[in-house]
Amino acid sequence: MANVTLKDGANPTELENAKKAVTDKGGKITNEFTLIKGFTAEFPEDSVQALESNxxxxxxADSEVKTQ
Structure with missing residues (x-):
């Protein structure tokens, strides 16, 4: 699983393009964020590089965060 977020100054349509890229590659959007422009998705390992090149x-990578 991975978190995908829109970089500062990027056009919001780029996030929609990323979602489409995930689903086109056989992935699944598992959560959409409301406070930040992004989402969590499950997708095949071989499609990570295509997303990272955007x-x-x-x-x-999605990971557990803990506070002390």
Missing amino acids: EHITVE
Whole structure:
């Protein structure tokens, strides 16, 4: 799973393009964020590079965050 977020200054349509790229590659959007422009998705490993090459978005592995 990965978190995909729109970079500052990028056109919001780029996020829609990223969602389409995920689903076109056989992935699934599992959560859409409301406070930030982004989403969490499950997609095949071989499609990660295609998403990471998009200069308008950031792709990060989803992980658990804890506070102390």
